[in-house]
Amino acid sequence: MQNGCICCTLREDLLIEISKLAESRAFDYLIIESTGISEPMQVAETFTFEDSQGKILSNIAELDTLVTMVDCFNFMRNLKSVEKLADR
Known part of the structure; x- marks a missing residue:
């Protein structure tokens, strides 16, 4: 790709x-x-995507598990921040 x-x-x-x-x-x-x-929810929403021919990814493959890695070094600082992760 x-x-x-x-x-x-x-x-x-x-x-x-x-x-x-x-x-x-x-x-x-x-x-x-x-x-x-990549935002995890946007990756998951990719499985609802319909192409120009009407094919939908979730009809071909099932999203079973979504694993997200976090930056351990900065995690606590980010967690204590007043800024919401969704707003970043």
């Missing part, structure tokens, strides 16, 4: 690539590692 965000510019590319993998039946599970700036 080309550079970009799976939450917006690469949604259709992701749908195409996952479709190919599903059709090959070579895998039971797929792990997607997105960039550190």
Whole structure:
């Protein structure tokens, strides 16, 4: 896949690539590692994306688990901040 965000510019590319993998039946599970700036909810919402032909990613693949990593070094400082994470 080309550079970009799976939450917006690469949604259709992701749908195409996952479709190919599903059709090959070579895998039971797929792990997607997105960039550190990806918002977890936007990644999850990618599975509701409908392409121009009416294909929906959730009809091809099921989102089972979403794992989020945090910056342990700055976690407490960020937690105590008055700024909400959603506003960042």
